[in-house]
Amino acid sequence: MKNIYLKVLVCVTLCLSLGIVSGFSTADSIASWFQFIKKPSWNPPNWLFGPVWTILYIMMGIAVALIWHSNHNNKRVAIWLFIVQFILNLCWSFIFFNMHLTGWAFVEITIMLLFIWLTFFSFKKIHKIAAYLLVPYLCWVSFATVLNGTIWYLNR
Numbered sequence: 001m002k003n004i005y006l007k008v009l010v011c012v013t014l015c016l017s018l019g020i021v022s023g024f025s026t027a028d029s030i031a032s033w034f035q036f037i038k039k040p041s042w043n044p045p046n047w048l049f050g051p052v053w054t055i056l057y058i059m060m061g062i063a064v065a066l067i068w069h070s071n072h073n074n075k076r077v078a079i080w081l082f083i084v085q086f087i088l089n090l091c092w093s094f095i096f097f098n099m100h101l102t103g104w105a106f107v108e109i110t111i112m113l114l115f116i117w118l119t120f121f122s123f124k125k126i127h128k129i130a131a132y133l134l135v136p137y138l139c140w141v142s143f144a145t146v147l148n149g150t151i152w153y154l155n156r
Helices: 002-032 047-068 073-100 102-127 128-132 135-154
Strands: none
Touching: 002 047, 002 073, 002 128, 047 073, 047 128, 047 135, 073 102, 102 128, 102 135
16 A cells, blocks of 8 residues: 555554444443442543543554555564554453453553553654654553552552
8 A cells, every 4th residue: 555545544444443342342341340449539530531542543543554654674563563552452441341350450551551662662763753643642551550550559
């Protein structure tokens, strides 16, 4: 595929679609289990997560499309790092919300955060804008890591 716009469309659609499937798979737990566990006072309202993740998935899709479109020798590694962190992203929701394993989810999100940083640095060597598109995602997952750790601590 030589057309950047088609690559952006494919990547954004894939990221959003997988994110939506992940979101739907956790909806029951959010309405039941998650509502009753202890959370810190600074826990965001549930309605905020959908719009935030939608924006993040769009930005992630654009970022990976820019890498895919590049001719850089290291783009294959960068794309694999992106795929690994994305799989970890999807797994975290299942571990936390479906399995209710907040401690293991904390371990997993910490590993995910490491892979997001590796992806960021890999992207930065290839296309700076692609890397900078991941900064809000890095910030959100850093916040989510602290939130996950706090929820685990409060409910252990």
